Amino acid sequence: MDYVIEMLNIRKEFPGIVANDNITLQLKPGEIHALLGENGAGKSTLMNVLFGLYQPEKGDIKVKGKPVHITDPNIANDLGIGMVHQHFMLVDRFTVTENIILGKETTKGGRIDIKKAEKEVREISERYGLAVDPQAKISDISVGMQQRVEILKTLYRGAEILIFDEPTAVLTPQEIKELIQILKTLIQEGKSIILITHKLKEIMEVCDRVTVIRKGVGIGTVNVSETNPNELASLMVGREVTFKTDKAASEPKENVLEIHDLNVKDSRGLGVVNKLNLNVRAGEIVGIAGVDGNGQSELIEAITGLKRSESGSIKLNGKEIINMSPRKVTEMGVGHIPQDRHKHGLVLDFPIGENMVLQTYYKAPFSKKGILNFKEIYSKAKTLIKEFDVRTPSEYTLARALSGGNQQKAIIGREIDRNPDLLIAAQPTRGLDVGAIEYIHKRLIEQRDQGKAVLLISFELDEIMNVSDRIAVIYEGEIVAVVDPKQTTEQELGLLMAGSKRKEAGGENHV
Amino acid sequence: MSNRMKNIVVPLVAVLLGIIVGTIIMIAAGYNAGAAFIALWNGAFGEIYYTGEVIRQVTPLILAGLAVAFAFRTGLFNIGVEGQLIVGWLAAVWVGVAFELPKFIHLPLAVLAAAAAGALWAFIPGLLKAKFKVHEVIVTIMMNYVALHVSNYIIRTVLSEKSDRTEMIADSASLRSPFLEGLTDYSRLHWGILIALACVFIMWFLLEKTSKGYELRAVGFNQHASEYAGMSVSKNIILSMVISGAFAGLAGAMEALGTFGYAAIKGGFTGVGFDGIAVALLGGNGPIGIIFAALLFGSLKVGALNMPLEAGVPNELVDIIIALIVFFVAASYMIRIFIDRISKKGVK
DSSP states (O other): OOOSEEEEEEEEEETTEEEEEEEEEEEOTTOEEEEEOOTTSSHHHHHHHHTTSSOOSEEEEEETTEEEOOOSHHHHHHTTEEEEOSSOOOOTTSBHHHHHHTTSOOEETTEEOHHHHHHHHHHHHHHTTOOOOTTSBGGGSOHHHHHHHHHHHHHHTTOSEEEEESTTTTOOHHHHHHHHHHHHHHHHTTOEEEEEEOOHHHHHHHOSEEEEEETTEEEEEEEGGGOOHHHHHHHHHSSOOOSSOOOOOOOOOSEEEEEEEEEEEOTTSOEEEEEEEEEEETTEEEEEEOOTTSSHHHHHHHHHTSSOOOEEEEEETTEEOTTOOHHHHHHHHEEEEOSOIIIIIOOTTSBHHHHTTTTTTTSTTTEETTEEOHHHHHHHHHHHHHHTTOOOSOTTSBGGGSOHHHHHHHHHHHHHHTOOSEEEEESTTTTOOHHHHHHHHHHHHHHHHTTOEEEEEESOHHHHHHHOSEEEEEETTEEEEEEOGGGOOHHHHHHHHTTSOOOOOOSGGGO | OOHHHHHHHHHHHHHHHHHHHHHHHHHHTTOOHHHHHHHHHIIIIISHHHHHHHHHHHHHHHHHHHHHHHHHHTTOOOTTHHHHHHHHHHHHHHHHHHOOOOHHHHHHHHHHHHHHHHHHHHHHHHHHHHHHOOOHHHHHHHHHHHHHHHHHHHHHHTSSSSOSBOOOOOGGGOOBOHHHHHHTTSOOOBTHHHHHHHHHHHHHHHHHHBHHHHHHHHHHHOHHHHHHTTOOHHHHHHHHHHHHHHHHHHHHHIIIIIIISSOBOOSSOOSHHHHHHHHHHHTTTOHHHHHHHHHHHHHHHHHHTTHHHHHOOOTHHHHHHHHHHHHHHHTHHHHHHHHHHHHHHHHO
8 A cells, every 4th residue: 555545637627717637646654745835726625625525527536545436525534534624613612522522422322421522532632642621612722722623523533644724824833833743643643644735844844745736737746855945935836936035224214103101901901012112213124023912913903093002102203193093093104904804904795996995985086075986996906906916807806705815915005005104014924825925025125115114013933034124022012122133043032032031122212 | 607696586586486385385275376366466466556555565665675774784683673663653743743834844854753763763772782782683672662662652642632543644744645646546655655766776875885885884794894994883883773764764754644644553563664674685685676575575465455355365375475485585595505506507
């Protein structure tokens, strides 16, 4: 038995497009096999074919050498194929155990034998090193823990082959480390893994082989030991990709944003931003590094007026803007690329064109005396779509129908086009592929070069190190250090982010 | 099949299924279904008088449908159309009996009073939702009962002397039209249908063409993004309820100033407000859809009155058919899957 799974020359068509064309993927027993491709390259389609959600037009699937027809996910389950979805399929109000056994309940006299189930869950979780509390409610546990529950679900159903769909997209750096350990344990216990991803670092770290697809076409399979991130990136994108963002030294000028002793409380009344001091000057990018949940979101919300500040001062170009309404802040010259593009950035059920005027719809020329001028709106949208390379069938397409990268480009286009003095970019490249990331970084630096102030918040240290001119480390709602990216290391930043080392971070004089 | 086509086909299939199942029920109960449908048709369109009555019935249904749809398009579920209609009715009659004014002032005043009363009645749940996050469904349901009993109380103690109905409104406040009545063999058809159609246009224009409508729709789809974009979510929630309530109040004005000309003590709800939910649902919350849905329900309701006379079939059967249509629209997911299957096979 050479391969546990063979997908040979798979072709899958949807009306109007070929999502998969002649893709071959062969999974060896006991390996971690990466499936690499840009957003929309057809990775998920291929896996959905394997999982029985789609039927291929052409091609064969073999499991352990035997040809199979997987017509629905139950058959995939019976064949020992399990899928850990990117968006978890969990019932929030159920406990961990209840979620794991859902659909496979062992009953005793018509009642669920929850004791026995909990015991089984505990056994599996210990065997594979997946620490969970079987009695905890899903709504009470962290995202990383929820993912472990998803993994346990597949193991409970006897999966031998596990498919992970973008498993690290939602995790913190710490959780990613834990996940990688889990993957290694799973392999030791004799499982085989397909890892869908577009993060090259992870592939280099854990995978044995990698199959690359580009625009629905299989490009080939390579051994990870014989390749490097640059080669993989160019295989994936189809051209050379630079990881180091080229940029000239910054020439910072006057202060655009000045934050002094800012205090913000969360909904429970606990301080999440504490006596925070920060300034951003025209012509520089300040990156905020920190572990998720250290007050980054609240800081942005306070600046943009989405959240009330308790005390302190936020000045934009010397004018106080603390606790102004979001509209006022926007009109004063703040652009904001929000962290969650679906929740805050777009009205998904509006056409992409109408999303382009989300903050400006009430102003001329888009609105005159309260009546919208759709001609102006859509011609503006058309220009932005072209200028920012938003790939969409038309400006009338619903924002929902666009891929994540294109949605993000649309938001960035909209925010930059308003020509703000301060551009806040919160996790601007989350979930995007290298091509899109490169593009967005370029755009941010371009803004800087035009003399704008840019505030970048990211959980990806690479991004912070690459793009920022200054790095401010946030820990428990405080800026604990401001460092120069050229003179620091990931290790030092990691320590600062963990709060183990504090540098002097005074008010305005810490530049 | 394109989405647009589907949005038209699905309600049609729902109506058809409702009629088919209704027919089966009639046959099972031992009635002559053919005769029943002929009687239904004759009762709605057999004579010009009936047609006039159908249009009269359609008028408040359109407005109630608009009220539900407007709230729905902006993310709110206004179950209180019935109550807003009742207070609108009362307000219109009140103005109609209390003043003596030239028609060009009196009639608009009475109509506006109804809209204002409905708007005020809807303002309360809107405010509670915006300020305290109280769910509008709960509040509007309760407000329906408050409206019913308060209006009965006012009719009995303020607008009459312990009588169970008010006086007739002054002619100067009436929507009645001898011209339209003459045209339709003395049905109760009145000018209100023009107001209803104007409101259809107003709803469409407000939602689709104005920047306020853009805001209302944005808040309906995604409150977080609206807030991020600098819109006031609470103001828009209140405004949406107020406009919805104004439409509902106008539906009351149709009954007050057009059909009846007085307000009477009610033993229960009129049902028009609730039918508005069905109209909005069947009409897909769109202006044109609402007109057609109201037309369908209006003609079913009026035509049904002829069924016992002509075919010996109880008119409650039409209520069953309406209920079935609503059921099939609500279950339209099934129909959509079915259409997808058929059209897929067609492609292959």
